[in-house]
Structure formats: structure tokens, C-alpha cells
Amino acid sequence: MKALQVSRSVRKLGMARIASAISPVTATKLGPLEYASVDPPDLPGPGWHRVHTHLAGICGSDLSLVEGHASLYFEDWVSFPFVPGHEVVGELDDGTRVILEPVLGHEARGFAPPFDGAAPGDGDDYAHLATGPLEPGIQTGFCCSTGGGWAPEFVAHESQLHRIADDMPDERAVLVEPFAGGIHAALLAAPVVAARQDTGRPAVVAVLGAGTMGLAAVAGLRRYVPDVEIIVGARYPHQQQLAKAFGADVVVGPDGLQRAVRRATGCHTIGDHLSSGAHVTIDAVGTSATVVHSLRMTRPRGRVVLLGMPADVTLDLTGLWHRETELKGAYTYGTEHLPDGRTVRTFDLAIATADALEAERLLSATYPLSDHVDAIAHAATAGRRGAVKIAFEVAR
Amino acid sequence: MPRPGFVLDVDKSTPPTLFWHGEGFRLEKLPADRSRVIYAPEPLDAIDDVDGAIRAALLNPIDMDPLPSLLFAGMKLTIAFDDVSLPLPKMRRPDLRQRIIEQVLTMAADAGVDDVQLVAALALHRRMHEFELRHALGDRVYDAFEPRGLLTQHDAEDPDNLAFLGTTDQGEEIEINKRAAESDLLVYVNINLVAMDGGWKSTAVGLASYRSLRHHHNPTTMEASHSFMDQHASELHKSTWRMGKVMRDHGPKVFQIETTLNTDTFPQPFDFLAKREWEWNAKDRALYLATAKSVAKLPSRSARKLFHGIEAPHQLTSIQCGEVEAVHKVTTQNVYDQQLVEVEGQTDILTLGIPYICPYNVNSIMNPILVMCTGLGYFFNLYRGKPLVREGGVVILTHPTSNEFHPVHHPSYIDFFEEVLADTTDPHVMSQKWEKQYAEDDWYRHLYRTTNAYHGVHPFYMWYWGSHGMKHVGKVIIVGGDAATVRKLGFTPASTMNDALEIASDTVGRSPTITHLKTPPLLIADVK
Numbered sequence: 055m056k057a058l059q060v061s062r063s064v065r066k067l068g069m070a071r072i073a074s075a076i077s078p079v080t081a082t083k084l085g086p087l088e089y090a091s092v093d094p095p096d097l098p099g100p101g102w103h104r105v106h107t108h109l110a111g112i113c114g115s116d117l118s119l120v121e122g123h124a125s126l127y128f129e130d131w132v133s134f135p136f137v138p139g140h141e142v143v144g145e146l147d148d149g150t151r152v153i154l155e156p157v158l159g160h161e162a163r164g165f166a167p168p169f170d171g172a173a174p175g176d177g178d179d180y181a182h183l184a185t186g187p188l189e190p191g192i193q194t195g196f197c198c199s200t201g202g203g204w205a206p207e208f209v210a211h212e213s214q215l216h217r218i219a220d221d222m223p224d225e226r227a228v229l230v231e232p233f234a235g236g237i238h239a240a241l242l243a244a245p246v247v248a249a250r251q252d253t254g255r256p257a258v259v260a261v262l263g264a265g266t267m268g269l270a271a272v273a274g275l276r277r278y279v280p281d282v283e284i285i286v287g288a289r290y291p292h293q294q295q296l297a298k299a300f301g302a303d304v305v306v307g308p309d310g311l312q313r314a315v316r317r318a319t320g321c322h323t324i325g326d327h328l329s330s331g332a333h334v335t336i337d338a339v340g341t342s343a344t345v346v347h348s349l350r351m352t353r354p355r356g357r358v359v360l361l362g363m364p365a366d367v368t369l370d371l372t373g374l375w376h377r378e379t380e381l382k383g384a385y386t387y388g389t390e391h392l393p394d395g396r397t398v399r400t401f402d403l404a405i406a407t408a409d410a411l412e413a414e415r416l417l418s419a420t421y422p423l424s425d426h427v428d429a430i431a432h433a434a435t436a437g438r439r440g441a442v443k444i445a446f447e448v449a450r
Numbered sequence: 451m452p453r454p455g456f457v458l459d460v461d462k463s464t465p466p467t468l469f470w471h472g473e474g475f476r477l478e479k480l481p482a483d484r485s486r487v488i489y490a491p492e493p494l495d496a497i498d499d500v501d502g503a504i505r506a507a508l509l510n511p512i513d514m515d516p517l518p519s520l521l522f523a524g525m526k527l528t529i530a531f532d533d534v535s536l537p538l539p540k541m542r543r544p545d546l547r548q549r550i551i552e553q554v555l556t557m558a559a560d561a562g563v564d565d566v567q568l569v570a571a572l573a574l575h576r577r578m579h580e581f582e583l584r585h586a587l588g589d590r591v592y593d594a595f596e597p598r599g600l601l602t603q604h605d606a607e608d609p610d611n612l613a614f615l616g617t618t619d620q621g622e623e624i625e626i627n628k629r630a631a632e633s634d635l636l637v638y639v640n641i642n643l644v645a646m647d648g649g650w651k652s653t654a655v656g657l658a659s660y661r662s663l664r665h666h667h668n669p670t671t672m673e674a675s676h677s678f679m680d681q682h683a684s685e686l687h688k689s690t691w692r693m694g695k696v697m698r699d700h701g702p703k704v705f706q707i708e709t710t711l712n713t714d715t716f717p718q719p720f721d722f723l724a725k726r727e728w729e730w731n732a733k734d735r736a737l738y739l740a741t742a743k744s745v746a747k748l749p750s751r752s753a754r755k756l757f758h759g760i761e762a763p764h765q766l767t768s769i770q771c772g773e774v775e776a777v778h779k780v781t782t783q784n785v786y787d788q789q790l791v792e793v794e795g796q797t798d799i800l801t802l803g804i805p806y807i808c809p810y811n812v813n814s815i816m817n818p819i820l821v822m823c824t825g826l827g828y829f830f831n832l833y834r835g836k837p838l839v840r841e842g843g844v845v846i847l848t849h850p851t852s853n854e855f856h857p858v859h860h861p862s863y864i865d866f867f868e869e870v871l872a873d874t875t876d877p878h879v880m881s882q883k884w885e886k887q888y889a890e891d892d893w894y895r896h897l898y899r900t901t902n903a904y905h906g907v908h909p910f911y912m913w914y915w916g917s918h919g920m921k922h923v924g925k926v927i928i929v930g931g932d933a934a935t936v937r938k939l940g941f942t943p944a945s946t947m948n949d950a951l952e953i954a955s956d957t958v959g960r961s962p963t964i965t966h967l968k969t970p971p972l973l974i975a976d977v978k
Contacts, residue, residue: 310868317865322893 057205071122110203111141139203236270264288268338276301287311455791470803511772571656650694827915851931
């Protein structure tokens with residue numbers, strides 16, 4: 055079959071990294087992503103299914119790989135060559151439509167789950183991601199044993215599959231995975247919000263960035279974290295409108311976010327930092343600048359949630375030390391404990407949220423796999439081109 | 451003999467009209483046979499012996515005893531004066547305030563008064579910088595008073611230095627500067643640039659707190675002021691008169707000193723700005739070209755510095771002292787004598803060139819909120835009788851309207867622009883939903899009190915100034931402004947005047963009548 059595949063090539067990764075400064079088109083052409091003939095992966099064993107891709111989204115982490123910006127951290131957690139694509143809606147051989155929960159968890163890899171009913175992303179020992187019968191890979195889309203969504207077909211374990219209702223369109227279903235990521239980040243704000251002492255007014259949660267993940271976090275905050283004032287820094291007008299539609303109380307440009315947080319919290323500005331600030335800041339971008347920005351506007355003993363994949367960043371952590379700020383990663387999803395006491399799977403929340411908000415409005419364009427250069431370029435410049443999510447549409 | 455104001459009917463032979471465009475200009479050819487341009491009267495003859503006139507006025511006040519007879523040893527004397535917002539542009543040194551205050555101080559010294567303090571009547575404006583105080587008061591007064599803590603700037607947020615005087619019959623609270631309130635005599639030194647200034651507005655506004663000001667600086671009052679330049683049709687002024695009555699009954703004795711200036715606004719080489727275009731000679735045309743082209747090439751910061759460095763040659767045309775209302779009646783007439791221009795009827799469109807300066811950006815940036823305020827708050831209200839544009843008509847402004855703010859002078863403006871205007875441009879809605887938050891924001895309060903920042907509520911007041919204009923017209927278009935910024939204000943951007951007229955045609959038809967109010971120099975259209 056013809057699929058998009060990433061090979062291990064230091065030379066190509068380096069060229070992509072350099073070329074990405076010029077244009078995403080050049081980076082894609084020179085980089086490690088190839089549209090090539092590949093063999094469909096074998097089913098690894100019982101409980102595995104063949105999934106035929108309908109739509110597969112292009113995520114920020116995919117872009118960082120294609121453009122050679124991904125951290126060396128992943129060296130030991132992925133296996134080459136792999137077919138990317140972890141935001142997927144497709145169908146099984148029997149025609150059942152499914153969404154992929156891409157983490158290759160304990161069950162998929164033949165290990166006992168960390169607790170009964172655990173989701174693939176649960177657990178506090180990641181050994182299973184790099185050991186066992188499958189080649190290393192944190193998710194489908196980064197593992198050479200399973201393939202990924204940027205191909206006509208791949209394999210997925212039963213524990214990774216969510217069967218969806220007939221009335222959920224593919225265009226909505228492909229947004230469920232990023233929604234789950236955003237909702238997970240939103241729920242990481244909940245303990246700080248609940249534990250705050252100034253309970254006379256809503257807790258302030260700032261969201262920096264309003265791409266797909268930032269918008270999903272806004273949606274998650276509004277639906278599942280009570281008593282919060284959500285302030286969003288969004289660069290582009292369409293992002294600002296969507297942030298408002300998804301439940302943000304205040305939406306400003308990214309340069310105005312710190313000022314808006316100051317306004318909402320009634321604090322002072324001392325040098326570069328707010329004297330107090332947001333109870334929680336969700337950084338949905340993940341650059342040095344945004345992490346620094348997040349730390350400056352988060353109150354002492356507050357929490358910064360890193361939702362955007364940060365890679366290498368340079369930080370002066372004196373402020374973090376002085377303010378006892380908590381820096382919290384938000385990688386994926388799993389089992390969530392909601393403020394109202396319920397225990398639920400993040401994906402179930404994401405499906406409900408995607409339905410409620412008609413998430414398909416975020417899907418701006420689809421491309422065939424053969425037009426991957428244009429697709430990647432569109433995704434890399436989505437914001438300024440008035441787009442949010444770009445996906446591959448795989449013809450059967 | 452200076453010529454009165456003039457209304458030019460534009461025909462095919464009329465040369466292009468000069469429009470202000472921030473720190474720059476535009477030459478616009480207005481449609482012939484349905485456009486008119488209103489020019490300000492030429493400057494009235496100035497008083498030659500300014501110091502003599504000041505002395506004569508102090509010794510011959512209206513409805514009060516001469517100043518020396520009001521001064522006595524052991525008394526508490528406070529001299530309040532208009533802040534940096536007046537006059538515009540700043541006047542050449544020596545400033546009138548200096549000349550007047552020096553004479554008042556001499557008389558006080560002669561009477562053995564040794565408890566004298568000066569107060570800059572800021573209201574909620576920013577504190578003046580030292581160089582601005584020195585410009586207004588002169589080095590001698592500044593050096594004599596400031597180092598000893600006897601020159602202060604009114605702090606509307608200092609509860610220990612505010613005095614509550616009472617309420618009007620309509621429940622309006624009057625709270626003013628405590629030192630002024632507790633003085634045996636409060637001398638107020640005013641520069642009356644427009645008919646709106648002076649009277650009880652000097653003390654009841656300039657020395658007041660937010661608690662007081664909110665009673666008239668609100669959308670309802672502003673919307674019902676038709677216009678600010680016509681006191682008897684202005685709810686703003688009626689409110690200050692009511693407050694003035696409480697001041698008179700329960701406040702200090704006020705000795706009001708009011709002055710009027712002529713319209714000699716621009717020194718050489720900028721004097722072509724005050725001339726009528728068809729009277730430009732070769733030198734004027736060359737100066738225009740040289741100025742316009744060089745300003746266009748300058749970075750905005752340099753252009754701003756150049757223009758804010760202009761010191762106007764405007765000169766004193768009258769000074770009168772004594773009882774507040776009696777004085778102000780004469781002052782207002784003197785302003786009218788200089789600035790009134792008779793105009794027949796309204797038009798469909800009013801065009802306004804917005805210059806680099808307004809009362810709130812002296813030595814600062816004309817931010818988008820101030821562009822709106824200058825256009826729809828100040829210039830729109832430069833009328834008596836009825837507005838120059840018909841109800842439902844169109845106002846076209848020319849200004850770059852960049853998204854640029856002075857971070858020290860206008861911190862709350864930045865948030866207002868980002869946060870409040872993103873939510874609403876309706877003055878009533880923002881008043882209810884947002885004003886209190888900004889007025890009571892501790893950080894803004896801190897900046898207002900300790901740095902050179904306008905009060906947190908000030909951008910709201912600027913927006914309210916335009917509420918009558920916004921309600922009256924059907925559309926506001928800004929030519930040459932940053933499109934996104936203009937839209938954020940709730941207005942329509944246009945790239946050229948022709949583009950603006952095309953856009954306006956949706957509201958006023960294909961052949962609208964047009965008035966261009968060419969100001970500065972300042973004028974008031976007396977619309978019949």
C-alpha cells in the first residue's frame with residue numbers, strides 16, 4: 055500500500071530542521087517523511103484488529119517530527135521506520151467505525167494493566183512502552199509494529215478502540231483524540247482550583263494558545279472544571295471566535311494575556327511578573343517564550359500545565375523557585391477523577407464534548423496522502439491561514 | 451482687523467483641503483457643489499500688556515472684592531491651576547499660569563500670607579512630569595514650592611486628603627481636595643481654551659474624586675449634552691453647576707481667574723496649517739510639501755517628538771477674576787467672540803481631520819481610544835445649536851489609528867482596548883459591566899498615584915465623551931487607519947477619502963452633502 059512513512063535519517067532530520075526555518079514545504083520535501091510503498095503491518099496477536107483509515111489528523115507533535123524539531127528524548131521510545139498518524143477515525147474489517155485511543159498501553163503490549171479498568175495511558179511505569187513483543191513506541195503512529203493513521207490501514211489493539219455511534223460524522227470523530235488531550239490538561243487544573251483559598255470569586259485559568267489543543271482545553275475547562283474564569287490568549291481572529299464559542303470568558307491577543315490575567319486577578323505587575331496571577335496557566339504552545347510567559351503570569355504556588363510539546367527550552371527558573379510554581383506536563387489521557395467525584399475515561403469525556411460542540415467545525419481541510427507536502431504546509435501555517443485542524447482523507 | 455470664520459462652498463476650482471492625519475496630513479479633494487469647509491476665525495488681537503492686564507483683573511474682580519483685600523496673615527491660601535491638558539499645543543514660555551500665579555504670590559506675600567500651597571488640578575488625569583510643571587509654573591515658582599512639598603498634584607485616590615462637602619438636590623456627591631476645601635481662599639487659575647472649560651468645572655471637576663466625577667462623567671449625562679460647548683444645553687455643565695452650588699454653600703471661598711486665548715495656534719514654519727488653502731503662497735506650498743514628506747519618512751516616535759515640541763504662539767485675549775459664575779459668563783462670551791462661526795444647516799456627512807494631539811496625550815501617544823474621543827467627543831461637539839451632521843448621517847475621520855499606546859501614561863487604556871472593546875462598544879453596557887472594575891483596580895490606582903498614569907477609569911470617560919456623537923450618527927469611518935484597530939473601535943476602515951465616501955453612500959445615498967470642520971485652530975460652529 056502507499057503510505058507516509060518516517061525513516062531514521064539523521065541527515066534528513068537535520069535538513070528538515072534547517073529547511074523548516076525557510077518553509078514547511080521545503081522541510082517536508084527534504085525531511086524524513088516519504089510517500090512510499092509499504093507492507094501493511096501484521097496483526098501482532100489475539101485482540102488486535104485491522105483498522106482502515108477514514109481520516110487522520112495532523113498534530114503538532116507530527117509536525118515537529120517532520121520538521122526535525124522533536125526531542126532526542128524520543129530516540130528510545132519510538133521505532134523506525136514508522137507510519138505517523140494517531141488522530142484517527144476508521145473502520146474495522148466488519149465495517150464498525152472506530153476512533154483510536156493511540157497510546158500503546160499495557161494490554162496492547164501484553165502486560166497486566168496497572169489497575170482494573172485502566173486506560174492505555176494510565177500507569178506510572180513506562181517500561182512497557184519500550185519492551186515486550188512490540189517494537190518501542192509511545193503510541194500508534196510512532197511504532198513500526200503497528201503502523202499509523204497516515205496509511206490506508208494499520209493495526210490496533212482492542213484496548214485502543216472506541217466504537218462510535220452512527221450519527222457521529224468522521225469529521226467530528228477525528229477531533230476526539232486532540233479533544234481528549236485538551237480535556238486532560240483542563241482537568242489538571244481542577245485540583246489547584248479546588249484547593250484555592252480565595253474562594254469568593256472564580257479561579258482564574260489562563261490558556262495560552264488557541265490551536266486545536268488550546269481550544270480543547272478551553273472546552274474541557276468550561277464543561278468539567280466548575281467555578282473558573284477562563285482567559286485565553288489567541289493570535290488569530292478565528293481562534294478568538296472559537297475560544298469564545300467554546301466557553302472562554304475573556305479572549306485577547308497573546309500579547310495581552312498577561313495584562314488580562316492581571317486585570318482579572320486585581321494584582322500588580324512587578325517587573326516582568328505579576329505579583330499574583332492565574333491559579334493555573336495552560337500553555338498550549340510549548341516554546342521557551344510561552345513557558346516563560348506562563349510562569350510570569352501564574353500566581354505563587356500556582357500550576358503551569360504544559361500541553362504543547364515543549365522540546366528544548368531555555369528558562370530562567372529563579373521565578374519558579376521563588377514562587378514555588380508547579381510545572382506539570384500534560385501528555386495524554388487515561389482515567390480521570392472529576393471534581394464531582396466521578397471516575398471516567400478521558401475519551402468518553404472527549405466524545406461527549408466533541409458531540410456537544412460539534413467539533414467538526416475545527417476541521418478546516420482534508421488532503422489525500424499523496425498531497426502530503428501541501429497538507430503539512432497547511433497544518434504548519436494553519437493559524438495564519440484561518441484554519442485549525444488539517445487531516446488526511448484516505449480513499450478506500 | 452482679523453477676519454471672522456468662513457464657510458467655503460467647494461467648487462471645481464477649489465484647491466484640495468488640508469486634513470490633519472495624526473502626525474501628518476492629507477490633501478483631499480472634496481466633491482464640488484455639495485461640500486463646504488468651515489475655517490476658524492483669524493486670531494483676535496492680543497492684549498499687549500499681559501502683566502498689566504493680570505494685575506488689573508486681580509484688583510478689579512467681578513462680584514468679589516479685590517484679591518489683596520481677601521488675603522490676610524495667618525490664612526490658608528491654596529492656588530489650584532489647570533494641568534498639562536491645557537492649552538493645546540502648550541504655549542510659549544512664560545506660560546500664563548506662571549505669570550498669574552507669580553502676581554498672586556506677590557500679593558499674598560505683601561499681605562503676610564505664609565501658608566500657601568499650589569495644587570495641580572488633575573482630577574483623574576496623569577500626574578505632570580517635572581518638566582511640564584516647570585513649563586507651566588516657571589522655574590522660580592517650582593523651585594520655591596516643590597522642594598518644600600508645597601506644590602502638590604491632586605490625588606483623587608488619597609482618602610486622607612479628600613473632603614466631602616455634601617450632595618446636590620439630585621444626590622450628586624461632592625468630594626474634593628481637602629487642602630482646597632479647608633482653605634480660607636481657593637484661587638483657581640484657568641486657561642479657557644474652549645467654551646466647555648472653566649466655571650464650576652474647574653474646581654468641582656479638577657479637584658474632585660471618582661466618587662464625585664462619576665455623577666456626570668457617565669454615558670447618560672454625556673449623551674444628553676448637546677453640546678459640551680453650549681453650557682445651557684449640556685447636562686454635564688448642569689451637573690457641575692449643581693455641584694457648584696454645594697461648593698458655594700459648604701466649600702471654600704473661590705476666587706476664579708479665567709483667561710482666554712486667541713487662535714494663533716502654530717508658529718513658523720507650521721503657520722501654513724492655519725491658513726486657508728487657496729491663500730497658500732509658494733512658500734506655504736513648499737513648507738507643506740517639505741513638512742509632509744519629511745514627517746512621512748520619520749519613525750513615528752520622531753514625528754511625535756517633533757510635533758509635541760511645538761510651542762504655540764497663542765496669546766491672551768482676556769482675563770477676568772472673581773465670583774465663579776459671573777466670571778465664567780464673561781469668559782464664555784470671550785471664547786465665543788473668538789471661535790464662533792455661523793453655519794447654515796446640517797449636512798449628511800461630517801469630515802474631521804484628527805491631529806496629533808488632544809488634551810490627554812500631551813507628550814504622549816494618540817492611542818485609538820483618544821482618536822475616537824477627539825473625533826466624536828471633542829470635534830463632533832464643536833457646535834452650538836445642532837450638530838453639523840444630521841441625525842443618522844456619517845462622520846469620516848482621518849487618522850492613522852495605530853494600535854499603539856503609551857505604556858506609562860495609558861496603562862488601563864491598553865486593557866480597555868483589549869478587554870472591554872472586545873466585549874462591547876456600547877457606553878451604557880460597558881459602564882454597567884466594566885467601569886467599576888477598572889475604577890477600583892488596585893494596580894491602576896497605584897500607577898495613578900505614584901507614576902504618571904491616567905486613572906484606571908479614564909478610558910471609559912473618553913469613550914463616554916463620544917457617546918452623543920455615536921448615538922447621533924449612523925456610521926463612523928476612519929480613513930487611513932489600521933483596519934483591525936478601526937474595526938475594534940466599532941468603526942469602518944477606509945483606505946482613501948473616495949473609498950470612505952463610497953462606503954458612506956450605503957447610509958446617506960450617492961450624492962450626500964458634506965461639511966469639513968477644519969480644526970485646529972479651534973472653532974465652534976453656530977449651526978442655524
